[in-house]
Every structure is written in structure tokens, then in C-alpha cells.
Amino acid sequence: MEYKLTYEQFQQGLERGELLGLKCNTCNSVTFPPMVRCRECNSTDLEVTQMSGKGTIRTFTVIRVAPEGMTPPYVVAMAETDEGAWVMGNLVGIDPDDAHMGLMGKKVSLGSHLVKGDTYSGGDSRVITFSLV
Ligand SMILES: [Zn+2]
Structure with missing residues (x-):
């Protein structure tokens, strides 16, 4: 199976400040973060695209009991990108x-930050961040 954009390439993009997604040549949907198939129509006819880096907070929660290596409290949110794909990240x-609930619907810009690896992960990785605009 061919991966148009591997996890490693996606991570390297984040390191450079690039948000790489996949545009579907069958239905024009954008899949972000990248997956093997289009999130809408399951097609594998995808090409790498640059995301606008803009989105809207759709839901969030405050983490007060954190996993190993993380320092609570912090905010985990789901944002809908301007391209339509939903993505999880840290606000x-x-x-x-x-x-508070007033965060729902707020516009954000997307970026990333480094999260240290723990016992259960494959090492350090970059995680999507949201900043209010
Ligand atoms: Zn598609």
C-alpha cells in the first residue's frame, strides 16, 4: 500500500511549521491529519496539500489528571479546520x-508543539496546537 504522506513526513512538516494534509482527487475533501484513505469517500487518490492553518473550536475538555510526563491542567480541543477536517490538539x-463554554465556536490558528515520549509511545512527537485569534 502506498502512503502519500507518512506520519514521519507529517511530523517533519510540523517541525518546519508546515501543516500538511491530503486533498482527495475524487471528492475534493481534505483529510487532516493524514490517513491512508480520504476521510469522506475512502479514495486513495490523494495529493499532499498545505492547510490554511485556520479553524474553529468545536469542543474541548480540561485535563486535570494527566498521563505520565504531562503536566496538568491543560486543554484538549477538537477544531474544525477551514478545509472541513476535524483535528484534535492542545489549546x-x-x-x-x-x-469556559464561551470557547465553543472561537476562531483559532493551528501550530504544533513538542510532546515528550512516554512508556507507551514511540518517542517525542509534535502535537497540533490551537491559539485563539
Ligand atoms: Zn474523497
Whole structure:
């Protein structure tokens, strides 16, 4: 099976400040983060595309009991990118104790930050971040 954009290539893009997604040549949907198949129509006819880096907060939660290596509290959110794909990440730049329902629907810009590997992961990796705009 051919991977148009591997996890490693996606991570390397994040390191360079690039948000790489996959545009479907069958239905024009954008899949982000990258997967083997189009999130809408299951096609494998995909090409690498640059995401706009803009999105909208659709849901979030404040993590107060964190896994190994993470320091609570922090905010995990789901954002809908302007391209339509939903992605999970950390909402940064706000005090987690000030997080409230008013965050729903807020516009964000996407970036990434480095998260240290733990016992259960394959090492350090970059995770998507959201910053309020
Ligand atoms: Zn498609």
C-alpha cells in the first residue's frame, strides 16, 4: 500500500511549521491529519496539500489528571479546520482554569508543539496546537 504522506513526513512538516494534509482527487475533501484513505469517500487518490492553518473550536475538555510526563491542567480541543477536517490538539495561550463554554465556536490558528515520549509511545512527537485569534 502506498502512503502519500507518512506520519514521519507529517511530523517533519510540523517541525518546519508546515501543516500538511491530503486533498482527495475524487471528492475534493481534505483529510487532516493524514490517513491512508480520504476521510469522506475512502479514495486513495490523494495529493499532499498545505492547510490554511485556520479553524474553529468545536469542543474541548480540561485535563486535570494527566498521563505520565504531562503536566496538568491543560486543554484538549477538537477544531474544525477551514478545509472541513476535524483535528484534535492542545489549546494553548489560555489559563486552563479560565476555560469556559464561551470557547465553543472561537476562531483559532493551528501550530504544533513538542510532546515528550512516554512508556507507551514511540518517542517525542509534535502535537497540533490551537491559539485563539
Ligand atoms: Zn474523497
